[in-house]
Amino acid sequence: MSKVLIYAEIKAGKIKKSAFELASEGRKLADALGGDLGGILIGSGVESFGPELAKFGVDTVYVAEAPELENYNSEYFAQALAQAITETSPEIVLITHTMQGKDLAPRTAAKLGAAVMADCVSFRLEGSTLIGKRPMFAGKCFAECSATASPQIATARPNVLEVVENAKAGAISKIAFTPDTSRSTYVTKELNLDTSGKVDLTEAEIIISGGRGMGGSDYSLLEEMAAIFGPRATVGASRAAVDAGWRKHSDQVGQTGKTVTPNLYIACGISGSIQHLAGMGSSKVIVAINKDPEAPIFTKADYGIVGDLFKVLPEFNNELKAILAE
Amino acid sequence: MKSLVCLKQVPDTETQIKVNADGSGIVTDGIKYVINPYDEFSVEEALKLKEKFKAGEVVVLSIGPDRCVEAIRTALAMGADRGVHVCDEAVNNGDPFVMAQTLAAASGNIEYDIIFCGHRAIDDDFAETGAMLAELLKIPQITLVTKIEVSADKKTITCERDIEGGKETVESPLPCVVSSQKGLNEPRYASLPGIMKAKKKPVDKKTFADLGLTPDAKLVSKNFSMPGSRQAGQKFEGMEPQEVAKTVVQALRSEAKVI
Numbered sequence: 111m112s113k114v115l116i117y118a119e120i121k122a123g124k125i126k127k128s129a130f131e132l133a134s135e136g137r138k139l140a141d142a143l144g145g146d147l148g149g150i151l152i153g154s155g156v157e158s159f160g161p162e163l164a165k166f167g168v169d170t171v172y173v174a175e176a177p178e179l180e181n182y183n184s185e186y187f188a189q190a191l192a193q194a195i196t197e198t199s200p201e202i203v204l205i206t207h208t209m210q211g212k213d214l215a216p217r218t219a220a221k222l223g224a225a226v227m228a229d230c231v232s233f234r235l236e237g238s239t240l241i242g243k244r245p246m247f248a249g250k251c252f253a254e255c256s257a258t259a260s261p262q263i264a265t266a267r268p269n270v271l272e273v274v275e276n277a278k279a280g281a282i283s284k285i286a287f288t289p290d291t292s293r294s295t296y297v298t299k300e301l302n303l304d305t306s307g308k309v310d311l312t313e314a315e316i317i318i319s320g321g322r323g324m325g326g327s328d329y330s331l332l333e334e335m336a337a338i339f340g341p342r343a344t345v346g347a348s349r350a351a352v353d354a355g356w357r358k359h360s361d362q363v364g365q366t367g368k369t370v371t372p373n374l375y376i377a378c379g380i381s382g383s384i385q386h387l388a389g390m391g392s393s394k395v396i397v398a399i400n401k402d403p404e405a406p407i408f409t410k411a412d413y414g415i416v417g418d419l420f421k422v423l424p425e426f427n428n429e430l431k432a433i434l435a436e
Numbered sequence: 437m438k439s440l441v442c443l444k445q446v447p448d449t450e451t452q453i454k455v456n457a458d459g460s461g462i463v464t465d466g467i468k469y470v471i472n473p474y475d476e477f478s479v480e481e482a483l484k485l486k487e488k489f490k491a492g493e494v495v496v497l498s499i500g501p502d503r504c505v506e507a508i509r510t511a512l513a514m515g516a517d518r519g520v521h522v523c524d525e526a527v528n529n530g531d532p533f534v535m536a537q538t539l540a541a542a543s544g545n546i547e548y549d550i551i552f553c554g555h556r557a558i559d560d561d562f563a564e565t566g567a568m569l570a571e572l573l574k575i576p577q578i579t580l581v582t583k584i585e586v587s588a589d590k591k592t593i594t595c596e597r598d599i600e601g602g603k604e605t606v607e608s609p610l611p612c613v614v615s616s617q618k619g620l621n622e623p624r625y626a627s628l629p630g631i632m633k634a635k636k637k638p639v640d641k642k643t644f645a646d647l648g649l650t651p652d653a654k655l656v657s658k659n660f661s662m663p664g665s666r667q668a669g670q671k672f673e674g675m676e677p678q679e680v681a682k683t684v685v686q687a688l689r690s691e692a693k694v695i
């Protein structure tokens with residue numbers, strides 16, 4: 111029995127940092143409710159991640175393993191998660207709002223007759239009721255959300271909740287899971303994971319974005335900066351750059367692209383349209399480089415540089431290299 | 437190929453959102469409404485499938501107040517065949533479970549090979565209705581889809597979908613629910629003849645009672661608030677590139693402490 115259960119996402123043989131974010135938050139909630147924190151690992155050969163979860167406050171690590179769980183599959187993972195929830199009857203279930211979480215959480219919730227407080231950026235308790243604060247309209251406003259069904263299921267935005275070490279026993283408890291294969295589902299034919307180790311926009315700590323001001327598909331100055339920062343940084347784009355075919359659709363930041371909350375967002379040659387600002391406005395620190403002093407992006411930027419990006423960026427990269435080498 | 441497209445009407449992305457005085461929601465005065473951009477991708481893809489198979493139907497299904505008819509008509513003007521509008525005072529727009537339940541009930545009277553949802557509605561940003569609908573109908577879901585290929589016998593579908601840091605190709609039996617992601621296609625504009633024709637296409641209006649539903653919301657949204665307003669910070673003008681780069685990089689380290 112756990113009062114709070116977190117789902118720990120595993121990708122490409124690694125447990126995600128977001129699992130530790132959930133464990134840390136789950137620990138706080140479980141303590142406040144005076145109960146245990148459970149963590150569920152779903153997959154094949156995933157038990158070995160148990161100790162990592164325990165480090166961040168998980169009392170009991172539930173493990174559901176089956177050959178059908180080798181690759182992520184909506185139906186089988188939702189069955190496994192729903193079974194774990196039914197067997198451990200937590201009051202609160204936390205999942206991360208990653209692409210996998212967005213696929214898994216609602217399907218699991220529907221199996222249990224519940225809905226998901228999606229994409230929460232913070233949590234609090236009112237008695238035993240979980241209140242999740244969540245952005246709406248891509249961050250143009252916020253609302254507090256609570257659930258009337260049981261369990262209370264929420265997804266948390268990655269990269270926002272704090273990670274706190276708090277070692278617990280992490281006793282392993284197996285869930286005897288056999289998938290119901292009479293339910294039709296898809297099969298994965300091909301997985302193309304970007305092996306460059308490039309972090310996804312939604313999980314990056316630093317994002318360097320280029321807009322129409324880049325003037326073409328040569329983003330090497332931005333790629334160079336991302337490389338200087340290392341694997342926690344990645345390159346994004348405005349819709350104008352995506353529509354021009356300079357960057358992939360998956361690079362688009364904004365109301366109809368990705369909503370991002372990095373520690374540092376560097377906007378290069380981006381004017382700051384309402385749709386773009388909606389997607390990156392809650393970044394912790396914003397730097398803008400734009401040659402137009404009136405560009406709306408400057409109203410949101412903590413550091414606004416009026417100038418030609420092609421002149422500023424090479425110098426910026428030199429300075430970064432120097433300071434990061436220190 | 438018969439497609440059912442679930443379409444939501446949402447405020448235009450240009451809208452400056454303001455929270456109302458008691459924090460129970462947003463100020464709706466003067467808002468211009470449009471088809472949810474992701475649902476536009478769905479309409480386009482459904483039309484393409486009908487064109488490819490040279491047969492079939494595209495039905496658009498929308499839940500919401502009277503004004504939603506405009507969104508349905510726009511989809512009809514793009515080329516969809518008919519609309520179903522679930523319009524009821526009891527609609528709670530903030531609950532994806534009720535939406536999925538209603539879509540599931542309404543789909544019972546419609547023939548389809550595939551159901552399209554948007555990856556998310558850009559107003560409430562839940563990104564969950566499609567997957568819930570699939571579960572309620574006990575059919576597969578393929579979310580975040582950027583490419584679709586349907587077999588000649590219309591029994592299987594192959595899709596490319598976004599996953600963090602990559603792509604996945606999956607194959608599923610039909611019918612299934614597909615959720616449209618940016619990159620799937622470029623939606624067409626409604627033509628003038630299309631707009632004329634749309635006026636005569638049927639839109640069937642239904643209430644919850646017609647569908648035998650008593651909505652039972654699972655989520656409550658309240659205490660709406662505005663984001664902490666961001667103040668413009670320091671602006672550097674007329675400085676040499678090297679000087680400004682040095683100043684800002686130093687500030688990012690010692691002042692903002694992010695690098």
Ligand SMILES: Cc1cc2nc3c(=O)[nH]c(=O)nc-3n(C[C@H](O)[C@H](O)[C@H](O)COP(=O)(O)OP(=O)(O)OC[C@H]3O[C@@H](n4cnc5c(N)ncnc54)[C@H](O)[C@@H]3O)c2cc1C
Nearest residue numbers: 321322323348349350364365366367379380381401402419
């Ligand atoms: C339904 C809908 C959804 C949308 N969703 C999104 C979305 O999700 N994301 C998004 O980004 N947009 C979105 N848009 C588009 C949005 O309205 C803007 O058109 C877009 O964000 C503009 O991109 P931009 O800033 O790169 O281009 P522009 O607005 O053209 O700005 C380019 C900027 O570059 C500067 N510049 C040019 N050359 C240089 C140089 N050498 N050095 C420095 N600065 C330079 C210019 O001064 C200018 O400010 C959406 C629009 C609609 C209608």
Ligand SMILES: Nc1ncnc2c1ncn2[C@@H]1O[C@H](COP(=O)(O)O)[C@@H](O)[C@H]1O
Nearest residue numbers: 442443499553554556557562563564565
């Ligand atoms: N009121 C509605 N009417 C029709 N379809 C809807 C409605 N609400 C949500 N949907 C569908 O579900 C998708 C995801 O919505 P959401 O879960 O609210 O982000 C939308 O893109 C639509 O396809």
